[in-house]
Amino acid sequence: MTDTVAAVQSGDISPGEPLRRTVAEIARHDAHLGAFLSVSYPDAPGVKGPLHGIPYAAKDNLCTATLPTTCASRMLEDYHPPYDATVIARMQEAGAILVGKTNMDEFAMGSSNETSAFHPVANPWRPDHVPGGSSGGSAAAVAAGLVPLALGTDTGGSIRQPAAFCGITGMKPTYGAVSRMGLVAFASSMDQVGPMAMTASDCAAAMDILVAHDPGDSTSSDHPDAGDFLRRVRAAPDGCDGLRIGIPREYFGQGVDPEVVRAVRSAADVFSELGARVEEMSLPHTVYALPTYYILASAEAASNLARFDGVRYGRRAAANSIEELYWKSRGEGFGREVQRRITLGTFVLSAGYYDAYYLKAARVRGIMAGEITRAFAQYDYLLTPTCPTTAFPRDVRTEDPLAMYMADVCTIPANLAGIPAVSVPGGLVNGLPVGVQLMGRRFDDAGVLALADRFQRATGHHLLGPEGFGDHRERGGEDA
Amino acid sequence: MITGNGVEKMREQYRPVIGLEIHVALDTESKMFCACVNAFGSTPNTDVCPVCLGLPGSLPVTNARAIELGITCARALGGQVAPRTYFxxxxxxxxxxxxxYQISQYAAPLSIGGELVVDDSHSGEEVRVRIRRVHLEEDAGKSMHSRQSGHTQLDFNRCGVPLAEIVTEPDITSCAQARRFLEELRAIMRTAGVSRVRMEEGELRCDVNFNLVHVKAGQEITRTQISEIKNLNSFRAVQRALEYELMRHRSALEAGDGLLHETRHWDADREVTYxxxxxxxxxxxxxxxxxDLPPILIERELVDYLAAGIPELPRARRRRLRETWGIEWSQAEILVEEPEMADFFESAIAEGAEPSEACKWIVGEIAGYLNTVDTTLGALPFSAADLAALLRLVEDGAISGKIAKEVWLEVMEGGGSPEAIVERRGLRQISDDAILEQIIEEVVAEHPEAAEDYAGGKDKTLGFLVGQVMQKTRGQANPQKVNEMIARRLRGGRDDN
Structure with a gap:
């Protein structure tokens, strides 16, 4: 993508050229993939800016004034927001062109894109496998070469896990780095918008646009380290001399595919060869991450989704009383997984249960975040699998929510602690991509991306793509 | 043996226990969590944005001014402001x-503690009501139910208007006291600039908690469960609802019924709770x-700075006005209820007005005029110096009290200096003896019988003769002087001491 930007800016290709390619690719492939929920192709190739002419897709939980914003839910099937999310406005100012809204798990609740109320998304590597979720449409669109860049959102792994399943690079920024204004909230204390692209440097180029203090979001940060990503990634040396990388052993417990473990070990070897000191360490509270997350995220979700009552916008059921209106609108509008989380979240906040569930989980979150912060006194980065497995076949986990929730076990801690994390391709296992996760200190987003970039320069795993798709990838790496 | 005191102790008593939760709309330019204007009376659903409408993806940003007014409110009531608070x-x-959901405060209110002292003007009793807490929250919209269509119309303009909720301990012991408390609270909020407390705009709304304790010989026998009456929006409604509850609870106790702890509503038309x-x-x-809202850290310096900016509070001011200027309690109450009015009073004195006269004019003429026009004192086109000038004209005998009222009405309506109005309209009193003598001669000539009667000792006739003179001078004669001159002319100064 960065090469395309350079080509547009030098006049080697016309600013409309990348958009023409995207239009053709979407037309050719999306009927099979199901990555998009709506598309729109503007006539003008965007304004002159750092991403001039770059087509991109946005997950359908980011408010757009020009396209519907459904959150892949019947509840918002015909909802047209009156405003653009801050990130959408910033992308437009940078010259990027929004070409469509991508499919997702309903209200971002899911790990396989199967809870979308509209249609599933095929994994471009193996169409009967899931692309991961909840940003499955964004991941598939990038992996299949339909767009060079997509925006996802990540509350418990929803950028990184589908990035891993689809063999692309996905970045969850530090909490507070990117504005949440216009992101339809799932769990406000963990939601972050982030880039999904082929390479870490493309993610860095997007981060240069996305990361900015937004006075309209009280949780948005004005941290001085949050900026200048692409330049810092490019300026980083090839080696990793002096870097200390920890591998927390709790991420390799029960349910982690041995092939995935092997991929992470080989990534560790790569970093060792690059000069890093890589060693096993322990983060004992990691085992509590999953229950902690499901209590807190569900509590916030139950609250955030209370506004969908059929009164002002969204689905409105025919009813004879206000109670019936609420009951039927919400019953018809929300799918099973969303209803499950609302029920769970309502329960953990209820009188008599608040202390035992919500409050205790909030305390455990604090303990876990403290443990991770202390680990960063000894280690610069943490290396883990992104997900215990590679992509799984469609329908096998839909009846077993707990098995589905396990898909997020490695990604959740970064959301609970608010730290930046990236998933990069770590090779193939049985023909499917494996994701390797790198986590860093709060606001060391540039460092995390630089480390991912060094890994990609050293391995070329990110250059592998699924068969049968037009080549949107920049196979620019000279060692490819 | 039973002493008088003992008899008192044997008496049965029903003792009301009353606590209040008051919502006061803060006087900010914009709403609590968005930039929409905080206004009343706009076309429905025009002062709204994605944030106060709660549209998907919208986020709140706290209005710092609302926090400041909340702190001022808390300090004016003597509360302890929390160094760290959150929504x-x-x-x-x-x-x-x-x-x-409503963004409010629960476990960590803006302030805890405090006290509001109410002086009962009749009994002279001092009632101390402890404040439990003050917290901040956003208002909801308005639902208007149409009985005809059965439909409900929604107006979201009020959504997100900043409110301070003030919760008292159950220290109030009578219905009248509850009303008195609210009046005092209103005066404090206005004085401190926290809220304008325009009742008709719903800027003060009150929930009351009521129960009744049956006491005999100083011992509690039984008590009813608490009734919570929600959303009373006038002082009258509070008092009437409490009076109704008193009756209801008393009947229940007498019937041996402890009632249920319940929420009730006030039906203003039928004057009952249900x-x-x-x-x-x-x-x-x-x-x-x-x-969405990180915790708020409040520095000691900010609290001190805001507290230092709170003017003299109503109770202290009433006392000072009475002690310094010798005005009546009831007058002090009226002056202090609107801080502007008391300020006007003190300015008029500074301009040289005689205090009791100034007070009489403000409480009478000005307060009366304000009741007929829908505006505030500050918006009217006159100053305290104008009132002082008017009073000087009366004192100097340049105009009579009656003329003064006429002049002042013109000042209140259109502005202008009292002196200029008196000159322009030729209202200055005639005190010139030569002119008055001539007119008296005319009156005596025109009404010989009356003159005869008065000269013959019929005192009542004097009023008639003076009236004739006043008529001929179109009210401009100095009546005191005319009295004296007629007496001298017809009785040769016999009555003239």
Missing amino acids: ERKHYHYPDLPKG AARTKEQAHDYRYFPDP
Whole structure:
């Protein structure tokens, strides 16, 4: 993508050229993939800016004034927001062109894109496998070469896990780095918008646009380290001399595919060869991450989704009383997984249960975040699998929510602690991509991306793509 | 042996226990969590934006001014402001609550403690009501139910208007005291600039908690369960609802019924309270800290700075005005209820007005005029110096009290200096003896019988003769002087001491 930007800016290709390619690719492939929920192709190739002419897709939980914003839910099937999310406005100012809204798990609740109320998304590597979720449409669109860049959102792994399943690079920024204004909230204390692209440097180029203090979001940060990503990634040396990388052993417990473990070990070897000191360490509270997350995220979700009552916008059921209106609108509008989380979240906040569930989980979150912060006194980065497995076949986990929730076990801690994390391709296992996760200190987003970039320069795993798709990838790496 | 005191102790008593929760709308330019104007009376659903409408993806940003006014409110009531506070979400479903929750405070209120002292003007009794807490929250919209169509119309303009909720301990012991408390609270809020407390705009709304204790021989025998009456929006409604509850609880106790703890509503037309539906009774608001709003850290310096800016509070001011200027209690009450009025009074004195006269004019003429026009004192086209000038004209005998009222009405309506109005309209009193003598001669000539009667000792006739003179001078004669001159002319100064 960065090469395309350079080509547009030098006049080697016309600013409309990348958009023409995207239009053709979407037309050719999306009927099979199901990555998009709506598309729109503007006539003008965007304004002159750092991403001039770059087509991109946005997950359908980011408010757009020009396209519907459904959150892949019947509840918002015909909802047209009156405003653009801050990130959408910033992308437009940078010259990027929004070409469509991508499919997702309903209200971002899911790990396989199967809870979308509209249609599933095929994994471009193996169409009967899931692309991961909840940003499955964004991941598939990038992996299949339909767009060079997509925006996802990540509350418990929803950028990184589908990035891993689809063999692309996905970045969850530090909490507070990117504005949440216009992101339809799932769990406000963990939601972050982030880039999904082929390479870490493309993610860095997007981060240069996305990361900015937004006075309209009280949780948005004005941290001085949050900026200048692409330049810092490019300026980083090839080696990793002096870097200390920890591998927390709790991420390799029960349910982690041995092939995935092997991929992470080989990534560790790569970093060792690059000069890093890589060693096993322990983060004992990691085992509590999953229950902690499901209590807190569900509590916030139950609250955030209370506004969908059929009164002002969204689905409105025919009813004879206000109670019936609420009951039927919400019953018809929300799918099973969303209803499950609302029920769970309502329960953990209820009188008599608040202390035992919500409050205790909030305390455990604090303990876990403290443990991770202390680990960063000894280690610069943490290396883990992104997900215990590679992509799984469609329908096998839909009846077993707990098995589905396990898909997020490695990604959740970064959301609970608010730290930046990236998933990069770590090779193939049985023909499917494996994701390797790198986590860093709060606001060391540039460092995390630089480390991912060094890994990609050293391995070329990110250059592998699924068969049968037009080549949107920049196979620019000279060692490819 | 039973002493008088003992008889008192044997008496049965029903003792009301009353606590109040008062919502006061803060006097900010914009709403609590968005940039929409905080106004009243706009076309429905025009002062709204994605944030106060709770549209998907919108986020709140706290209005710093609302926090400051909340701190001022807390300090004016003597509360301790928390160094760290945060907002929570209070969940319930109602069509005029667009997010399905209200941003409010629960576990960590802005301030705790404090006290409001009410002076009972009749008994001279001092009632101390402890304040439990003050917290901040956003207002909801308005639902307007049409009985004809059965439809409900929603206006979201009020959504997000900043409110301070003031919760008292149950220290109030009579219905009249509750009203007195609210009047005092209103005066404090106005004086401190926290709220303008325009009742007709719903800027003060009150929930009351009431129960009744049956006491005999100083011992509690039994008590009723608490009734919570919601959303009373006038002082009258508070007092009437409490009086109704007193009656209801007393009848219940006499019938041996302890009542149920319940939420009730006030029917202003029938002047009765009635129980809310059972669905409204059991609340589980599921409070939890709002993850969209980081905790607020309040520095000691800010609290001190805001506290230092609070003017003299009504109770102290009333006392000072009475002690310094010798005015009546009731007059001090009226002056201090509107801080502007008391300021005007003190300015008039500074301009040289005689205090009791100035007070009489402000409490009478000015307050009366303000009741007929829908505006505030500050918006009217005259100053305290004008009133002082008017009083000087009366004192100097340049105009009579009656003329003064006429002149002042013109000043209040259109402005201008009293002196200029008197000159322009030729209202200066005639005190010139030569002119008055001539007119008296005319009157005596025109009414010889009356003159005869008066000269013959019939005192009542004097009024008639003076009236004739006043008529001929179109009210401009100095009546005191005319009295004296007629007496001298007809009785040769016999009555003239």
